[in-house]
Amino acid sequence: MVRPRYFFSETFISLRRNFFMGFTAITTVAITLFVVGFFTIIVYDIQGIISSVESEVELAVYLEDEISEELKDYIEKEVLSWEETDSVNYVSKDQALERFREQNEGSDILKEIEGNPLPASFEITLSSPEKIDQVALRFYDKDGNYIEGVNDVIYGKNYVNKLFSITAIVGTIALLIIIVLLLAAIVLIFNTIRLSIYARRKEIEVMKLVGATNWFVRVPFLFEGFFEGFVGSVISIILLYFVGNFLLIRGERVIVDTMRIKELAIVGSSGVVLYVYIGVAVLGGLIGILSSAIALRRYVKI
Amino acid sequence: MNMIEFKQVSKIYEDNTVALKNINLEIKKGEFLFLVGPSGSGKSTFIKLLIKEIEETEGSIFIAGRNICNLKSNRIPQLRRNIGCVFQDFKLLPNKTIFENVAFTLEVIGKPVYEIKIQVPQVLKLVGIFSKINSYPHQLSGGEQQRVSIARAFVNRPPILLADEPTGNLDPGTSEGIMKILSRINLIGTTVLMATHDRNIVNSMRRRVVELEEGEIIRDQKRGVYGD
Numbered sequence: 001m002v003r004p005r006y007f008f009s010e011t012f013i014s015l016r017r018n019f020f021m022g023f024t025a026i027t028t029v030a031i032t033l034f035v036v037g038f039f040t041i042i043v044y045d046i047q048g049i050i051s052s053v054e055s056e057v058e059l060a061v062y063l064e065d066e067i068s069e070e071l072k073d074y075i076e077k078e079v080l081s082w083e084e085t086d087s088v089n090y091v092s093k094d095q096a097l098e099r100f101r102e103q104n105e106g107s108d109i110l111k112e113i114e115g116n117p118l119p120a121s122f123e124i125t126l127s128s129p130e131k132i133d134q135v136a137l138r139f140y141d142k143d144g145n146y147i148e149g150v151n152d153v154i155y156g157k158n159y160v161n162k163l164f165s166i167t168a169i170v171g172t173i174a175l176l177i178i179i180v181l182l183l184a185a186i187v188l189i190f191n192t193i194r195l196s197i198y199a200r201r202k203e204i205e206v207m208k209l210v211g212a213t214n215w216f217v218r219v220p221f222l223f224e225g226f227f228e229g230f231v232g233s234v235i236s237i238i239l240l241y242f243v244g245n246f247l248l249i250r251g252e253r254v255i256v257d258t259m260r261i262k263e264l265a266i267v268g269s270s271g272v273v274l275y276v277y278i279g280v281a282v283l284g285g286l287i288g289i290l291s292s293a294i295a296l297r298r299y300v301k302i
Numbered sequence: 303m304n305m306i307e308f309k310q311v312s313k314i315y316e317d318n319t320v321a322l323k324n325i326n327l328e329i330k331k332g333e334f335l336f337l338v339g340p341s342g343s344g345k346s347t348f349i350k351l352l353i354k355e356i357e358e359t360e361g362s363i364f365i366a367g368r369n370i371c372n373l374k375s376n377r378i379p380q381l382r383r384n385i386g387c388v389f390q391d392f393k394l395l396p397n398k399t400i401f402e403n404v405a406f407t408l409e410v411i412g413k414p415v416y417e418i419k420i421q422v423p424q425v426l427k428l429v430g431i432f433s434k435i436n437s438y439p440h441q442l443s444g445g446e447q448q449r450v451s452i453a454r455a456f457v458n459r460p461p462i463l464l465a466d467e468p469t470g471n472l473d474p475g476t477s478e479g480i481m482k483i484l485s486r487i488n489l490i491g492t493t494v495l496m497a498t499h500d501r502n503i504v505n506s507m508r509r510r511v512v513e514l515e516e517g518e519i520i521r522d523q524k525r526g527v528y529g530d
Contacts, residue, residue, distance in 0.1 A: 006409055202393070202395065203395055205393065206393055206395060206406065207406075207410055208379075208382070209353070209382065209387055209393070210382065210383070210387075210406065210407040210410050210411070210454070210455075210458075211379040211380065211381075211382035211383035211407075211410060211411055212379060212410040212411075213376070213379045214376070214379075216410060
């Protein structure tokens with residue numbers, strides 16, 4: 001009962017007959033999926049940028065000048081034992097001064113420094129930067145004062161929090177855009193198939209009259225939907241590969257230059273792009289078949 | 303043996319029109335039956351019930367002894383493969399050739415290509431339209447198109463052939479040719495049920511006549527005529 005030749009020829013006859021509708025559907029899928037794919041890669045890239053920024057976020061714990069060696073060692077050990085801790089770097093008073101001199105070379109401010117006013121500190125980097133607030137709190141006691149030996153705790157609190165909320169907002173917006181675009185694609189393919197069914201209603205009537213099973217009537221339309229979705233997705237992959245990559249690499253260059261970030265998940269170098277391509281192809285085919293199925297449910301009551 | 307049997311069948315449409323009222327009818331295998339009556343008397347409803355295009359409101363319908371009322375929807379195609387249908391408006395597909403139109407029936411039920419290539423020319427010869435095998439429907443006259451439509455209904459050799467006003471659009475001479483074909487198909491053993499209000503045809507054929515009026519059988523006559 002499986003007649004692939006029949007189904008294929010029926011599919012292509014129908015595609016030829018409804019060329020412009022099919023063309024519209026394919027174009028819509030191509031553009032939609034291109035934008036969806038492009039957004040996905042951008043979101044991924046932004047995440048990459050953010051995580052490389054995040055990894056540079058550190059907590060500076062300034063110590064009192066008269067801290068004992070034992071207390072200092074105790075704090076270091078304690079910090080190292082936390083699971084959020086990635087590394088701890090002790091900066092002595094001398095090293096701090098040295099660094100300050102390097103950073104302000106040639107400046108008048110150096111002349112005004114007498115002795116060493118700079119405190120010693122621990123520079124702590126975290127393996128989970130979003131927990132920076134919690135970690136910072138551990139340097140305070142119950143009453144909100146610094147624990148013994150600690151003079152000050154500094155980290156870009158607002159900066160870090162802003163970063164996290166931007167990530168969330170960008171992600172949500174991108175998701176919304178993706179959903180809206182996908183819906184648009186579904187509606188358009190749905191309409192194409194519906195018109196194609198309408199154009200062939202006589203044929204369907206005859207098919208049912210001579211005893212065609214429901215599946216026999218449906219399969220050519222499902223093929224048509226799949227074909228339109230799949231071809232659309234292939235076109236969008238080609239667009240992503242040439243146009244998308246070009247735009248992204250340009251954009252990244254700008255970001256890298258302005259933000260002075262050392263390393264980035266550069267497009268094309270990561271496996272993500274491949275996953276996006278595969279996802280786009282699968283999505284295209286699925287949208288096609290799904291829209292056809294919905295259109296058939298409504299218009300081919302058997 | 304009864305090929306078709308109606309037992310107390312009624313059909314009331316959703317708008318409360320009573321199309322058929324308590325119909326009891328037995329049609330034997332190999333019989334040729336005219337269903338006559340004015341427009342709106344229930345002839346088309348009768349035929350639609352047989353191919354389960356609509357559901358009866360009450361009663362039971364048996365085909366070859368099987369009750370088709372509680373047939374599951376996925377068994378309906380199987381039922382329709384055993385009933386050929388011919389209509390007043392032919393219902394041919396304009397973009398397919400005569401061969402393809404007739405082959406369509408066989409393709410739909412999954413017959414292999416070599417069988418289709420044998421059976422289609424055979425049935426086209428039976429209805430006398432073989433010479434037009436590669437033409438398109440619009441190149442044919444009304445009578446020729448109806449022959450093609452009969453060929454399509456019969457190519458699968460169903461035991462039952464339903465014809466709903468098959469001569470409704472044709473002139474008397476052409477109608478006569480169509481009736482000859484239906485008679486021939488009946489002679490092979492097919493049960494033929496033809497709804498018509500073509501008085502001349504009914505009178506010249508002298509077959510069983512069942513007359514409907516407002517959804518009721520008011521006459522059932524062997525070797526009958528159209529009536530007043």
